[in-house]
Amino acid sequence: TLNLLSSAPNKKSLPSGPLTFPVVGNFLWLLKSLSELEPVLRSLHARYGPMVTLHVGSRPTVFVASPALAHEALIHRGAIFADRPPPSTTIRLLSSNQHNINTSSYGPTWRLLRRNLTVEILHPSRLRSYSHAHARPGNVVRVINHFRYAMFCLLVLMCFGDGLEEKQIKQIEEVQRRMLLGQRRFYVLNFWPWLSMLVLRKRWKEFSELCECRKCILIPLIGARLKAKQEQLSKAREDGNDDDNDWIVPYVDTLLDLELPEEKRKLEEAEIVGLSWEFLNAGIDNTSTALQWIMANLVKHPEIQEKLYVKSEDLQRMGYLKAVVLEGLRRHPPGHFVLPHAVKEDAELGGYAIPRDATINFMVAEMGWDPEVWEDPMEFKPERFMMSGGGADGGEASGFDITGSREIKMMPFGVGRRICPGYGLAMLHLEYFVANLVWQFKWRTVSGEEVDLSEKQEFTIVMKNSLRAQISSRS
Numbered sequence: 001t002l003n004l005l006s007s008a009p010n011k012k013s014l015p016s017g018p019l020t021f022p023v024v025g026n027f028l029w030l031l032k033s034l035s036e037l038e039p040v041l042r043s044l045h046a047r048y049g050p051m052v053t054l055h056v057g058s059r060p061t062v063f064v065a066s067p068a069l070a071h072e073a074l075i076h077r078g079a080i081f082a083d084r085p086p087p088s089t090t091i092r093l094l095s096s097n098q099h100n101i102n103t104s105s106y107g108p109t110w111r112l113l114r115r116n117l118t119v120e121i122l123h124p125s126r127l128r129s130y131s132h133a134h135a136r137p138g139n140v141v142r143v144i145n146h147f148r149y150a151m152f153c154l155l156v157l158m159c160f161g162d163g164l165e166e167k168q169i170k171q172i173e174e175v176q177r178r179m180l181l182g183q184r185r186f187y188v189l190n191f192w193p194w195l196s197m198l199v200l201r202k203r204w205k206e207f208s209e210l211c212e213c214r215k216c217i218l219i220p221l222i223g224a225r226l227k228a229k230q231e232q233l234s235k236a237r238e239d240g241n242d243d244d245n246d247w248i249v250p251y252v253d254t255l256l257d258l259e260l261p262e263e264k265r266k267l268e269e270a271e272i273v274g275l276s277w278e279f280l281n282a283g284i285d286n287t288s289t290a291l292q293w294i295m296a297n298l299v300k301h302p303e304i305q306e307k308l309y310v311k312s313e314d315l316q317r318m319g320y321l322k323a324v325v326l327e328g329l330r331r332h333p334p335g336h337f338v339l340p341h342a343v344k345e346d347a348e349l350g351g352y353a354i355p356r357d358a359t360i361n362f363m364v365a366e367m368g369w370d371p372e373v374w375e376d377p378m379e380f381k382p383e384r385f386m387m388s389g390g391g392a393d394g395g396e397a398s399g400f401d402i403t404g405s406r407e408i409k410m411m412p413f414g415v416g417r418r419i420c421p422g423y424g425l426a427m428l429h430l431e432y433f434v435a436n437l438v439w440q441f442k443w444r445t446v447s448g449e450e451v452d453l454s455e456k457q458e459f460t461i462v463m464k465n466s467l468r469a470q471i472s473s474r475s
């Protein structure tokens with residue numbers, strides 16, 4: 001029924017796609033999550049080519065599955081394709097009116113916030129100062145909760161500094177989980193907010209309560225940082241030493257100093273809450289999801305696990321660890337789409353029009369699984385990323401560049417102006433955890449169980465049945 005009518009390709013129009021019944025049809029697309037749309041999009045791409053348009057709600061939404069077109073848009077014409085569509089009501093509330101990095105329009109505020117994160121916090125020289133926070137792995141069975149908690153401790157330390165109690169960390173974790181898991185139900189609140197306020201009053205109440213909880217937990221932590229920072233400054237002044245290189249600089253401290261370039265004012269408390277929330281959300285869920293997928297594959301393929309263990313001495317040189325992590329991100333990207341993009345001005349891509357009011361989605365999983373680019377794309381074969389090997393054994397992505405500046409083969413972190421600013425940190429965390437988990441423990445399937453690689457959508461695409469493994473110490 002969705003394909004009753006189809007528009008013919010036309011150079012001056014949007015990419016082709018099925019025509020649905022106006023209003024009702026557009027509304028029906030809106031009810032589907034991106035992961036539910038994925039199989040539909042796959043068949044539409046087979047029919048219409050690498051760019052397809054769906055009319056989702058009031059905006060045309062273009063889906064791009066071709067790495068070459070993604071390269072053209074995000075690298076060659078990066079500045080035009082780096083904008084975001086207008087946020088929904090709930091996102092506007094959570095981001096204090098687009099005052100965070102991922103929702104802000106491509107412009108001076110985005111540039112300032114992003115630069116602050118990349119230079120002040122995620123720069124390799126800074127990352128070293130957080131290294132004492134790395135946790136030792138424990139004895140685990142259902143592993144995802146442990147992975148998530150370990151990541152939580154790391155990111156909370158980077159955000160608010162040392163010295164938070166376990167209770168406080170657990171509180172943040174609980175609100176974050178409830179917000180992430182409720183995401184789909186809260187999304188519906190955006191369709192006709194004025195109507196949903198009447199009809200879905202209970203759900204709005206739940207959403208507002210969670211927003212309040214978030215503030216109640218984070219505002220005291222921000223206040224504590226402000227106080228600590230002032231004390232550090234006055235102590236440094238007394239000692240006649242204003243060199244702050246020895247301190248761990250938490251993300252919140254850098255936000256306290258920022259001045260918004262357009263509004264010429266400092267950030268408000270609610271905006272700092274939104275920015276630190278973004279930092280925790282982006283850093284924790286994606287990385288722990290990727291770690292679980294990688295470990296699931298190492299349990300499933302003991303020979304890869306052993307190779308990783310045996311090669312421990314010359315891993316740096318061989319790059320096998322990195323290859324395992326990259327293969328994990330290719331085969332199981334935590335996000336099957338990058339965040340939605342929009343164009344700064346009416347543009348063209350692949351000979352089609354991309355109007356200012358369109359949303360553009362780049363299909364990460366489709367690119368990583370493209371049989372034209374990858375041999376046996378659904379198999380887990382780290383050798384693809386190794387220099388040696390070549391041919392059927394791998395090597396097809398040796399010398400792979402995650403930023404995609406020359407060419408895109410896959411883009412789990414996006415590419416171009418909006419590339420994930422945390423990709424270096426994420427790779428560091430993944431390599432660190434995978435290496436330590438394999439060097440210290442042997443991971444096996446629980447007897448009578450098989451590793452199930454089925455997926456389900458939460459905030460990221462997670463394992464439908466989370467990984468259970470039998471682990472034993474190697475020492």
Ligand code: HEM
Pocket residue numbers: 101102103114278279282283284286287290333334335337338339340412413414415417418419420421422423425426
């Ligand atoms: C395996 C881990 C991770 C994956 C797969 C991942 C993936 C992504 C993707 C696909 C995007 C959207 C790119 C686009 O819209 O074109 C993104 C954006 C972003 N990520 Fe990550 N990410 C990860 C870890 C992190 C970490 C550790 C941080 C920070 C500590 C982070 C912070 C952000 C931010 C702030 C944005 C918004 C960038 C912008 O709009 O300019 N991410 N990430």
